[in-house]
């Protein structure tokens with residue numbers, strides 16, 4: 001930066017001098033500093049936005065949609081091994097099934113078949129989830145399709161058992 005003009009002894013400030021003060025910055029320097037400031041701001045903003053969205057990205061990677069209500073499904077005493085019960089979760093429009101498998105595990109999924117939305121049922125003899133519409137089969141332990149037209153797994157309903165009562169507490173969409 002250079003000062004273009006020096007005021008003489010008897011010279012007074014004029015409007016032209018004020019303009020010269022503004023012009024004091026070399027045009028190339030001015031562009032360089034503006035570009036640098038812009039880049040700093042742009043990079044800083046990008047980093048800030050990226051950091052702010054990390055929690056949402058992690059949730060999305062884990063397949064967790066959002067925070068869900070804890071909803072009672074059934075009493076364990078009403079659900080012996082090899083039995084199942086239907087319920088709706090997370091809304092009344094989302095049919096779901098809780099299975100107490102023949103091996104003693106508790107598994108819950110949204111029960112709309114991932115082919116064309118027919119409800120799936122627990123087939124105790126084969127220990128599978130069966131969609132009767134087009135003979136679609138799902139592994140009861142994972143919800144993954146094993147035979148027939150379905151290509152995607154059933155959404156998993158997360159459950160908790162508390163004092164002999166089974167609750168739905170969340171839902172996960174899995175891909176892969």
Ligand code: FES
Nearest residue numbers: 113115116131136
């Ligand atoms: S709707 Fe389930 S297999 Fe077609």
